Amino acid sequence: xxxxxxxxxxxxxxxxxxxxxxxxxxxxxxxxxxxxxxxxxxxxxxxxxxxxxxxxxxxxxxxxxxxxxxxxxxxxxxxxxxxxxxxxxxxxxxxxxxxxxxxxxxxxxxxxxxxxxxxxxxxxxxxxxxxxxxxxxxxxxxxxxxxxxxxxxxxxxxxxxxxxxxxxxxxxxxxxxxxxxxxxxxxxxxxxxxxxxxxxxxxxxxxxxxxxxxxx
Numbered sequence: 733x734x735x736x737x738x739x740x741x742x743x744x745x746x747x748x749x750x751x752x753x754x755x756x757x758x759x760x761x762x763x764x765x766x767x768x769x770x771x772x773x774x775x776x777x778x779x780x781x782x783x784x785x786x787x788x789x790x791x792x793x794x795x796x797x798x799x800x801x802x803x804x805x806x807x808x809x810x811x812x813x814x815x816x817x818x819x820x821x822x823x824x825x826x827x828x829x830x831x832x833x834x835x836x837x838x839x840x841x842x843x844x845x846x847x848x849x850x851x852x853x854x855x856x857x858x859x860x861x862x863x864x865x866x867x868x869x870x871x872x873x874x875x876x877x878x879x880x881x882x883x884x885x886x887x888x889x890x891x892x893x894x895x896x897x898x899x900x901x902x903x904x905x906x907x908x909x910x911x912x913x914x915x916x917x918x919x920x921x922x923x924x925x926x927x928x929x930x931x932x933x934x935x936x937x938x939x940x941x942x943x944x945x946x947x948x
Contacts, residue, residue, distance in 0.1 A: 744840060744841060745836065745839060745840075745841040745887050745888065745939075745943055746841055746842045746843070746844065746884055746885050746886045746887060746888075747836045747841060747842075747843055747844075747886060747887070747888040747889075747890065747939075748843075748844050748845070748846045748877075748880070748881050748884070748886040748888065748889040748890065748900075748905065749832070749833070749843060749844070749845050749846070749865075749889075749890045749891070750845070750846065750847055750889075750890065750891035750892060750893070750896050751845050751847040751849055751854055751857065752786040752787070752847065752848075752849065752892075752913070753786055753787075753826070753892045753893075753910075753912050753913035753914070754826070754829075754890060754891050754892045754896070754910055754912065754913070754932070755825060755826060755829040755832075755833075755845070755863060755932075756823050756824065756825055756826060756829065756857055756861065757823065757824050757825075757826050757912075758783075758786070758819055758823040758857070759783040759784070759786070760783070760822050760823075761818055761819030761820070761821070761822045761823055762779070762782060762783040762786060762819055763779035763780050763782065763783035764779060764818050764819070764822075765779070765811060765814045765815060765818040765819050766778070766779035766782045766783070766811070767779035767780075768814055768818060769807060769810055769811050769814065772810065773799075773803070773807060773810075775797065775798075775799055775803075775807075776797060776798075777794075777797050777799070778797065784914060785914045786893075786913065786914065787848065787873075787892075787893040787895055787896075787913065787914065788848065788873060788895070789848050789871070789873050790808050790811060790848075791804050791808060794807055794808070812850050812852075812853060815850070815853045815856075816853065816856055819853070820853070820856045820857060820860055821860075823857055823860070823861070824861075825861045825863065826910075826912055826931065826932060827931045827932065827933050828931050828932030828933035828934070828935060828936075829863065829932050830861075830862075830863065830864070831932070831933070831935075831936055832890070832932040832935040832936065832939075833863055833864040833865060834864055835935070835936040835939055835940070836939065837864055839939070839940075839943070842866045842867075842884070843864065843865050843866050843867075844865070844866060844867040844868075844869065844880065844881075844884045844886060845858065845865050845867070845868045845869065846869045846872055846877045846880045846881060846886075846889070846899070847868070847869070847870050847872070848870070848871065848872060848873040848895075849870050849871070850870050850871060851868055851869065851870025851871065852870075853870075854868050854870050855868045867884060869884075872899075873895055873899075874895035874896075874898050874899055875895075875898050875899055875901075875902040876899070877889070877895075877896070877899030877900075877902070877903070878899055878900075878902035878903035881899065881900070881902075881903035881905055882903050882904075886903060886905050887905055887906060888900075888905055888906045888908055888939075888942075889903065889905045889906070889907060889908070890908040890909070890910065890932075890935070891907075891908075891909060891910070891913075892909065892910050892911070892912050892913030892914070892915065892920075893913055893914065893915055894915055894919060894920065894923045896909065897909060897920060897923040897924055897925050898923070901924060906926050906942070907923075907924060907925045907926055908925065908926060908927055908929070908935070908938070909921075909925035909927070909928045909929070910928070910929045910930070910931060910932055911928055911929070911930055912930075912931060912932075
């Protein structure tokens with residue numbers, strides 16, 4: 733079935749998308765920001781390791797780097813302050829991201845980004861890259877993503893991490909995965925993703941076929 737045909741068939745479908753390594757590749761900037769934070773704080777923060785495993789909340793990441801608990805609030809605030817100038821300018825949209833969002837809108841649906849990232853910084857990415865997103869919800873991770881997915885009536889959630897699959901399931905949404913992040917195809921499938929794509933370039937055809945016959 734063509735995407736054009738889905739304009740009628742898929743009307744009203746709300747699709748949630750993760751941000752990092754689903755819609756955007758923020759790894760170079762994330763590594764640079766974490767390394768800068770390590771230099772400023774004098775802590776052994778590994779930007780490259782951080783960027784290779786994007787997904788979990790920043791406070792959990794910092795604890796994993798053995799940052800002292802009492803310093804974590806300042807570290808988070810400082811990372812967020814560095815973010816607009818260090819991360820946003822060097823971040824790019826992943827292949828198929830713009831078209832995946834567009835096909836939902838062409839079908840009369842809505843798109844919502846649900847991310848663990850600080851929402852104002854997530855919005856900066858959406859604006860800088862001109863992504864067609866109706867709503868951005870931040871600071872939700874794994875099954876807590878269901879809060880936003882349920883609030884927006886999302887029927888599908890697309891992400892790159894096992895936590896995204898869990899969030900979709902917790903919301904009763906179809907879990908769609910892309911193997912563009914830290915998790916393998918096998919891991920994502922074993923977690924219960926309905927489908928795993930190599931990239932979002934495969935999403936439009938799947939979306940058209942999956943929602944064929946759905947009435948408005």
